[in-house]
Amino acid sequence: MLDINPILLLATFVVFLSLIAVLNSWLYNPLFSFMNKRDEDIKKDLQKVGNNDDEINALYLEAESIVNNAKLEASALREKVIEDAKELADSKLDAKHAELASEYLEFEQSLAESKEQLVSDLMSQVPLFKDAVKAKFSQI
Template identity: 45%
Template sequence: MLDIQPSLMLFVFVIFITLLFLLNQILYKPLIAFMDERTGSIAKDLETSKKLTSNSNEMQAKAQQIINEAKAEAASIRQKAIDEAKLVAASKIEAKQKELEMSYEKFVKALEQDKESLKEAILAEVPKFRDAIKTKLSKL
């Protein structure tokens, strides 16, 4: 029935080897080359992505530093403006206080003068009052 035929086995072996050679040349080598190229491309893209990420992080840090410096400068400018405004307000308050003190002193002097003139007027009228009181008392 089934006999082993060496010539047929040799023929199948040759066809198998030929098929392996052709598959290796036509299919496996290009497929492996494509896969290697794809792996290299992925590695290259990953490296580029890491560089861009680190570059982005550096730029973010620089931007944050610039923002912090700007905030500090704005705070110092604001503080300087507040201090200047306080100085101006203090000088205006001081000038107004001096002006009020001077007007108060003038008022006190005027009041003193009025007091003195009123005192002199009353003292000048005292003899008249004395005479009027004497006449009223004598009538009683």
């Protein structure tokens, strides 16, 4: 039935071993070396990314501090501008108050002069009024 041929078995074993040796040198070793090199490259890239994360965090903190400083400066500048505007408004208000006070005094003086002139005019007209009143009473 089935006979085992030792020469054929030995030849098959030799071909198998030579095939393994050839595949090992031509296929498996280059493939393993490529995979090891790729793993090393991945590790290096991960380390670089880790370093980049540190740099990014440092730059982010620096940017945040710059923004905070700018906000503080803007706040101080805004406060200064508001204070200057208040002082300017107060000075304008004081000047207007002084101007209005002087105008009011002038008005009071002119009113007093008008009153005196009116009183003097009326006093000068009193004799005429007396005569007119006497004439009216005499007609009654």
